Amino acid sequence: MRYLQGLPHQLPGNRQQLAAYQARHFRFEMESGVATVTLDRPERKNPLTFESYAELRDLFRSLAQAEDVRALVLAGAGGNFCSGGDVHDIIGPLTKLDMPGLLTFTRMTGDVIKALRACPQPVIAAVDGVCAGAGAILAMASDMRLGTARSKTAFLFNRVGLAGCDMGACAILPRLIGQGRASELLYTGRSMGGEEGERWGFFNRLCAPEDLLPQARALAAEIAAGPAFANGMTKKMLHQEWSMGVDEAIEAEAQAQAICMATNDFHRAYHAFAAKQKPVFEGD
Structure with a gap:
């Protein structure tokens, strides 16, 4: 194998740099091995669209080859994390799709979570304010979660006539907070406050709103400095x-x-x- 330049895991086909990545549907920043993805539609509490779902999926998948990213922070702009799927851009169109189209969508959203969980980098969600629907799922699927006392996390699928079993919620949430507590949130769709979320083990810790992102990045930097x-x-x-x-x-x-x-x-x-x-x- 003398023709190989460098170790196999360092070959061009197995590596890439994301420092120059230009995100289209959210903000992406890199510093000292820590990438920060910020959902950036603050006027509507940072909802997801078909396009942002797909870009998140593709970005998370690419992290497997990203040698310059060692930890990732997920955050939202303007004092909120994510309000879930955009009512006008997603929910409305879904009511007009046939079953094959609906299944294509639900599989695509599930692929976002699969990719998030499969990327080798630890992911830290910095959760402030509204964290609902698919936003709650993104936080849930992260490896760690920092919150604030004013954060409100809601798995509100049943409030729009859907099951709580969305994007892995029935598999992951009980493992974080227990079967009974997860059942309560999934059956009622009610909001879980920040202090309640910390007490139940959903949040690793709570921060003051102004300290949330700095603490999330500091934790990510500590991890990024490790092996x-x-x-x-x-x-x-x-x-x-x-x-x-x-x-x-x-x-x-x-x-x-x-x-x-x-x-x-x-x-x-x-x-x-x-x-x-x-x-x-x-x-x-």
């Missing part, structure tokens, strides 16, 4: 082990950890420890 390959493995195993028994999970983790022990970052950490220095991880 990117190993963090990606942790995320993969957190999700993959849902469908495993304990014995299967222990064996899977043995294999995953052995793989991580073969990385350069593991050796860097050892040599830094021996030299009484802080390791500088490079993600390989």
Whole structure:
């Protein structure tokens, strides 16, 4: 394999840089390995459209090859996170679609969550104000959530005549807050306040509104400074082990950890420890 220039995981077909990415339907920023996606339609509390759903799906998928992104922050502009699907741009047109068209849409929205969960980078949702419908799903599917006391999270699908089983809600939400609490939110569609969300374990912690994004970015920066390959493995195993028994999970983790022990970052950490220095991880 002497014709290969560099390690296989570094080949052009397996890597890309997202620093220059130009988003069309939201804001995208990069700084020191931390990407921030900001839903930016504050006049309507940052609703999603067909186009923004599709762009989020494609961006999340591309993160698997993005060597310059080590953590991602999801946020909303203007004091709100996301009000869900746009009533005029999405809900109205959906009432006119046939079954194949409806299924195409619901599968596409589900693909957004699959891609979010499959990307190796830890994702932190910074949730302020309204966080409803698909917005609540985006927050739920993130790896961590920071909120504010004024945040209002609502899985309000049943209030528009739909089931609460949307985009993975019935699988993921009970694992975050418990079956009974998830059932209450999905059957009633009521809002969960910030303090209630923190008490129930939906939010990792609450922040003052003005500190929310800085704290989310600081947490993302802390993660980004760590071993990117190993963090990606942790995320993969957190999700993959849902469908495993304990014995299967222990064996899977043995294999995953052995793989991580073969990385350069593991050796860097050892040599830094021996030299009484802080390791500088490079993600390989």
